[in-house]
Amino acid sequence: MFEKVLEEVEQQCRKERVPMLGPDKAKLLAGCVEKAKPSLIVECGTAIGYSGLWILRVLKSLGSGRLITVEINPDSAQRARENFKNAGVADLVDSRIGDASEILKTIQEPVDFLFLDNNKDGYYACFKAIESQLTNPATLVADNVGRADQMAEYLEHVRSNYESETHWFERRRPPRRPGGDGEGNRGPRRRDGMEVSIYRR
Numbered sequence: 001m002f003e004k005v006l007e008e009v010e011q012q013c014r015k016e017r018v019p020m021l022g023p024d025k026a027k028l029l030a031g032c033v034e035k036a037k038p039s040l041i042v043e044c045g046t047a048i049g050y051s052g053l054w055i056l057r058v059l060k061s062l063g064s065g066r067l068i069t070v071e072i073n074p075d076s077a078q079r080a081r082e083n084f085k086n087a088g089v090a091d092l093v094d095s096r097i098g099d100a101s102e103i104l105k106t107i108q109e110p111v112d113f114l115f116l117d118n119n120k121d122g123y124y125a126c127f128k129a130i131e132s133q134l135t136n137p138a139t140l141v142a143d144n145v146g147r148a149d150q151m152a153e154y155l156e157h158v159r160s161n162y163e164s165e166t167h168w169f170e171r172r173r174p175p176r177r178p179g180g181d182g183e184g185n186r187g188p189r190r191r192d193g194m195e196v197s198i199y200r201r
């Protein structure tokens with residue numbers, strides 16, 4: 001059932017152009033979760049739950065860990081909740097609605113993994129909002145670091161203070177006209193990346 005829901009969510013994202021991580025980056029994220037074996041992951045930017053499902057699949061296989069995921073759009077959050085329920089992982093996830101930089105201030109328990117995939121100019125504010133709850137060490141993963149100008153403060157901070165590595169992905173934009181090939185093979189190339197950092201006090 002889980003795999004069927006994940007496949008359907010991926011198809012819905014492609015069809016409706018809902019932003020999602022996509023399988024290549026999701027594999028990197030899942031690998032980071034597997035390595036860190038976190039007790040509590042906080043995700044900023046749920047959308048309809050694609051990346052959340054990848055995270056939850058690892059937590060389920062590890063037999064430990066929970067996810068708090070935050071989304072500003074109530075309709076997207078509602079769809080994500082349905083998807084988590086249908087995939088049989090709703091008990092591992094707490095889906096919250098609101099501005100992540102505000103919601104994160106209300107989390108009062110240790111967080112050992114932070115995944116940033118919300119509004120890009122909000123990454124540093126989200127990091128600061130949760131910093132007092134981060135464990136030592138904690139894993140930080142940030143998507144879309146190809147748009148470095150939009151998250152300059154965050155990138156400058158993690159790259160100059162912690163062990164931090166950029167993982168680059170070649171990707172193509174989807175074709176502009178409907179009827180083009182659904183894999184986006186005719187779109188121009190665009191390089192994007194994920195920043196994986198190990199936070200230490």
Ligand SMILES: C[S@@+](CC[C@H](N)C(=O)[O-])C[C@H]1O[C@@H](n2cnc3c(N)ncnc32)[C@H](O)[C@@H]1O
Pocket residue numbers: 019020021022044045046047048049050051052070071072073076098099100101117118119122
């Ligand atoms: C790139 S999408 C997330 C994709 C998702 N992580 C996935 O891979 O399936 C970004 C999401 O962040 C949400 N968002 C934008 N600003 C936000 C904010 N301030 N707080 C929380 N969510 C926000 C958007 O509504 C959108 O759904």
